[in-house]
């Protein structure tokens with residue numbers, strides 16, 4: 691069953707069309723990567739799915755329900771950003787717990803969930819440290835922890851690794867793939883990095899200037915690009 695459906699989705703900013711009619715189906719548990727050049731509309735698409743940006747026309751359907759008018763907190767979605775602004779004066783525990791404090795959860799519930807998230811992310815020995823004492827990869831995991839504690843059905847990642855150096859990026863790719871298997875959640879991951887797309891995705895969505903050029907498995911896109919753009923961007927150039 692399709693967990694997330696986008697149909698004829700469009701977005702314009704003061705008369706300029708940025709997303710020009712996107713149709714897409716995402717199944718439960720799928721790892722979908724949106725890839726495309728800078729400015730093609732990846733973040734805008736993600737922000738619309740999250741509810742941070744209004745839809746100009748078309749529909750976003752989650753688990754059979756149109757969510758166009760639902761606020762972000764009611765969509766069962768958590769978003770992880772590229773610049774993971776952690777609170778420097780708070781411990782790792784409190785940083786991860788923050789969304790649950792906002793929701794006014796009970797202390798016991800908060801502790802259970804934060805500890806479970808920390809175990810998954812291998813941060814359980816770091817809970818009393820401040821972010822400043824952590825490595826870049828550990829800080830990124832704290833940011834992901836903040837998303838996990840809310841137990842979303844769908845995770846959205848907007849270029850979460852682009853601030854990390856190459857070695858760390860490669861470690862985090864493996865971490866995220868492991869996390870995906872462990873949580874079994876649906877993940878939509880935005881990147882402009884072909885290698886990330888090819889190594890992490892179940893399904894790749896190639897975007898160009900507000901439209902989908904091709905959707906397929908990494909092998910499909912690599913070996914059978916439908917056009918020059920896809921071939922040049924991700925495929926096996928002939």
Ligand code: ADP
Nearest residue numbers: 703704708726727728729730731732733734735
């Ligand atoms: P990407 O994430 O693929 O780099 P974006 O979704 O950020 O691309 O942007 C797509 C296009 O929409 C760009 O041309 C950008 O300038 C424009 N855009 C994004 N957000 C806004 C906004 N709030 N107001 C006006 N234009 C915007």
Ligand code: MG
Nearest residue numbers: 732733734848
């Ligand atoms: Mg972007």
